Amino acid sequence: MNYAMLFPGQGSQSVGMLGGYTAPVVRQTFEEASDALGWDLAVLVREGPEQELGRTQRTQPALLAADIALWRLWQAQSLPAPSALAGHSLGEYAALVAGGALDFADALRLVERRGQLMQSAVPEGEGGMAAVIGLDDAQVDALCAAYPGEGVLEPANFNSPGQVVVAGHLPAVEWVLANAKAQGARMAVKVPMSVPSHCSLMRDAADALYLALGEVTLRTPSVPVFHNLDARSGREPASIRAALRDQLHRPVRWTQTIETLIAGGVAGFVECGPGKVLCGLGKRIAKGVPALPTDEPDAFDKACAAVTTG
Incomplete structure (x- = not known):
């Protein structure tokens, strides 16, 4: 093979x-x-x-x-x-x-x-990551762009179709966890990493x-x-x-x-x-x-x- x-x-x-x-x-x-x-x-x-x-x-x-x-x-x-x-x-x-x-x-x-x-x-407790399930890559880009607050929120891992991890400042990641479903995602879950990698x-x-x-x-x-x-x-x-x-x-x-x-x-x-x-x-x-x-x-x-x- x-x-x-x-x-x-x-x-x-x-x-x-x-x-x-x-x-x-x-x-x-x-x-x-x-x-x-x-x-x-x-x-x-x-x-x-x-x-x-x-x-x-x-x-x-x-x-x-x-x-x-x-x-x-x-x-x-x-x-x-x-x-x-x-x-x-x-x-x-x-x-x-x-x-x-x-x-x-x-x-x-x-x-x-x-x-x-x-x-x-990034000091511990100031950054984070979340997996967004059920949105395509472009929709996750749009979700990050829609964040109304200050701070970084960016796609970090394009893992598979419908599974994209985002990373950034903790308030921005918490906003994703609270609002992803309203933006059409099936779910969003926190990734157990305090370091916001790949952003x-x-x-x-x-x-x-x-x-x-x-x-x-x-x-x-x-x-x-x-x-x-x-x-x-x-x-x-x-x-x-x-x-x-x-x-x-x-x-x-x-x-x-x-x-x-x-x-x-x-x-x-x-x-x-x-x-x-x-x-x-x-x-x-x-x-x-x-x-x-x-x-x-x-x-x-x-x-x-x-x-x-x-």
Whole structure:
């Protein structure tokens, strides 16, 4: 099967994630991450507490390590290689590691710094995010434009048709929660993140991240990596660096990314990481196209069989 490997981002984490896996490479990857960061990521993932794992600067390296642990296990199976890689938000860093464009240790330290910058950009309690269900992309644009107050309110994640996440100042997000139904939405629910990701409130954080990106080596990926920013695959290190900067303060275009991959001949998707979020989104974007999780060993084995037999 001609397939793309997809890497999930923040929101897929949980204490004990990948606990069903006994393969040494999974444990070794978490231990390697702990050594690179200088704190015990392996224990945090295994034992929590959940509140600490949920801190953005902890969540991001923990999820990156989980994604790469499964990627390494996948590579050890001698399976057909994916024809493309993509990651949702934070998952784009895992995609770049998998494609050989970024070293694992550098990526861990980058996403830890990314989390710190995001958390400091907007003081806790001043920003938020909400998922709007049942409106198309243009209608969500109009909903944000209709906000009568001051402050930022912008589309942040175009996740699938009829599911768009907005981000901004907390009063604006609360206005969406109270008024989305009146604007035609089926529902609006708060996203459990205090950091308003992928909106203009992250512009200063993005500029600071760009400086950090300049201190690491980036290479041309061995497999095309499609960016959240524009659903295009960047090959030059300079363009990858710019895409990672702009990704932080501009929307995740996940619907467009999946549609672009299918238009390019991809016939199925494998979600390489904890949870099944991207499988669910993929089924809504491209009905009938297989989307296979790997969050548990049984699911991993089924995904291996599917890409081998088609």
